[in-house]
Amino acid sequence: MNGHARDPDLAPTRSGGRRRRGHGDRTRVLTEQRKTSVVCDTTAYMPDQLTADLEIQRVSLYVTLGGEQRREMQVEDYAGFFERLSESEQGATTSQPSVGDFLNAYQPEVSAGRDVVSLHISAGISGTYDSALQAREQLGADAERIHVYDSRSSAGGLALCVIAAARAAREGADAAEVLQRAEEARAKLRMWFAVDTLEYLRKGGRIGAARAFLGSALQIKPILTLEEEITPIERVRTRGRVFERLLEYARELHEAGLDGWVVQHIQDPENAQRLVEAGREIFGSEPIFVSEVGPVLGAHTGPGLLGIGGVPRHLVG
Numbered sequence: 001m002n003g004h005a006r007d008p009d010l011a012p013t014r015s016g017g018r019r020r021r022g023h024g025d026r027t028r029v030l031t032e033q034r035k036t037s038v039v040c041d042t043t044a045y046m047p048d049q050l051t052a053d054l055e056i057q058r059v060s061l062y063v064t065l066g067g068e069q070r071r072e073m074q075v076e077d078y079a080g081f082f083e084r085l086s087e088s089e090q091g092a093t094t095s096q097p098s099v100g101d102f103l104n105a106y107q108p109e110v111s112a113g114r115d116v117v118s119l120h121i122s123a124g125i126s127g128t129y130d131s132a133l134q135a136r137e138q139l140g141a142d143a144e145r146i147h148v149y150d151s152r153s154s155a156g157g158l159a160l161c162v163i164a165a166a167r168a169a170r171e172g173a174d175a176a177e178v179l180q181r182a183e184e185a186r187a188k189l190r191m192w193f194a195v196d197t198l199e200y201l202r203k204g205g206r207i208g209a210a211r212a213f214l215g216s217a218l219q220i221k222p223i224l225t226l227e228e229e230i231t232p233i234e235r236v237r238t239r240g241r242v243f244e245r246l247l248e249y250a251r252e253l254h255e256a257g258l259d260g261w262v263v264q265h266i267q268d269p270e271n272a273q274r275l276v277e278a279g280r281e282i283f284g285s286e287p288i289f290v291s292e293v294g295p296v297l298g299a300h301t302g303p304g305l306l307g308i309g310g311v312p313r314h315l316v317g
Contacts, residue, residue: 006171007101007292019204020201023159024114027293027317030261034055034114034169034170034172034227035114035115035169035172035173035174035175036059036114036115036116036168036173036174036175036178036279037055037057037109037114037115037116037117037168037169038054038055038056038116038117038118038119038162038165038166038169038178039056039057039058039059039105039106039109039116039117039118039119040056040057040058040059040119040120040158040159040162041057041059041060041061041101041121041128041158042059042060042061042072042073042120042158042296043061043072043096043121043122043126043128043154043155043158043296043297044058044154044155044156044158044162044295045155045156045159045264045294046159046162046289047289047291048196048292050163050289053147054163054166054167054170054270055166055170056162056166056167057105057109058073058292059097059101059102059105059132060072060073060074060097060101060201061094061095061097061121061296062091062094062095062096062127062296063075063092063094063295064092064093064095065072065081065084065088065091065092065093065295065299066084066086066088069095071230072294072295072296075294077294078266078267078292078294078298079267080226080266081295081298082266082298082303084301085295085298085299085302085303086302086303089284090198091299092295092299093299094126094296094299094300095127095130096126096130096131097128097131098131099131099134099135099138100135101131101135102118102131102132102134102135102136103135103138103139105112105118106118106135106136106139106146110139110142110145110146115145115146115147115174115175116145116146116147116175117147117149117151117165117175117178117182118132118136118146118147118148118167119149119151119158119161119162119165119182119226120132120148120150120151120158121150121151121153121154121158122150122151122152122153122154122157122228122229123150123152123228123257124152124168124228124229125154125226125228125229125230126154129148129150130149132278132281133148134250136148143159145159145175147175147178147179147300149161149179149183151182151186152186152226152227152228153186153189153191153214153226153227154226154297155191155193155226155256155264155265155284155293155297155307156191156262156263156291156307156308156309157186157191157226159262159289159311160185160189160260160262160288160309160310160311160315160316161182161185161186161189162182162315163185163288163315163316164182164184164185164315165178165181165182165185167181167316168180168181168182171231171295173303181315184315185311185312185315188258188311188312188315189227189251189309189310189311190222190225190253190256190258190308190309190310190311191226191300191307191308191309192224192225192233192245192246192249192307192308192309193223193225193226193264193301193306193307193308194221194222194223194224194236194245194246194305194306194307195221195222195224195301195302195304195305196221196239196302196303196304196305197302197304198222199241199302200299200300200301200302213250220235220236220237221236221237221238221241221242222234222235223235223236223238223246235258237272241261242306243271243274243275246275246291246306246307246308247278247282249308250275250282250308251282251296252277252306253283253309253310254255254282254283256258257312258309258310258311258312258317259283259284259285259310259312259313260288260289260310260311260313260314260316261279261283261285261308261309261310262287262290262291262308262309262310262312262316263275263276263279263287263290263291263306263307263308264290264292264293264298264305264306264307264308265293265307266292266293266298266301266302266303266304266305266306267292267303267304268303268304268305268306269292271306272290272306275306275308276290280310285313288316288317293305
């Protein structure tokens with residue numbers, strides 16, 4: 001995906017690939033031991049390199065803007081997309097992957113003798129989880145080898161659950177153990193994000209409990225979280241105050257031991273970088289990754305999103 005991201009624990013190899021620092025050939029051995037494959041959808045917005053290194057498969061959602069439907073993974077020009085979105089009176093619509101999309105991901109893994117743990121955007125805001133379940137049921141006797149998990153989150157929250165699961169899979173964990181690792185991450189997960197306006201969420205029907213913020217001063221900057229659906233945290237009046245509150249929240253994450261942290265944004269790389277620089281001081285470590293949220297979630301939040309969240313670092317680092 002299009003993102004400004006890295007995994008600070010990965011070092012380049014001479015062949016141009018990447019390996020885990022200090023582990024030598026351990027990555028190759030772990031791959032050979034793999035019993036379980038991990039699948040997620042594109043709304044995790046993880047960096048391409050991290051996704052490849054952890055051997056995570058992505059299934060793409062779809063976005064339609066100006067009458068043109070595209071797989072989210074095919075949209076490379078985020079700036080162009082959000083410019084068109086801001087100029088569109090109708091806005092954009094999004095849709096979940098098809099059952100066939102999931103079957104295309106699952107069948108090769110099952111044929112190779114691996115179980116699959118498939119982790120997805122909250123069922124409270126998307127039909128993706130249901131599509132995955134339908135695909136599972138079409139596999140007949142092999143259905144029991146597919147384990148579909150509702151992350152009850154998305155974006156960085158989903159990504160942290162996926163990373164926890166994928167690291168367990170690399171260590172040779174079976175499907176039950178991989179699922180347990182994802183659930184451990186989800187149970188500890190805390191994440192906030194701020195948006196410039198609620199208008200996109202309102203138009204897209206994904207506003208959830210944040211509807212309570214509608215009708216207040218037009219200049220408010222809502223701070224939200226995702227707990228199955230969009231949930232309001234508080235209202236602030238300026239972007240400056242948003243940044244201050246996210247820094248305060250980062251300190252809370254650190255104090256709670258949630259030092260496996262990520263930063264995400266939409267068309268706001270400058271403030272994302274400022275948040276990363278401040279986060280390094282707060283956490284004493286690099287983020288697990290930094291990335292830009294793409295068109296599917298961006299269609300419902302609009303540009304200007306800025307968020308930070310974390311889980312215990314031993315689950316994802």
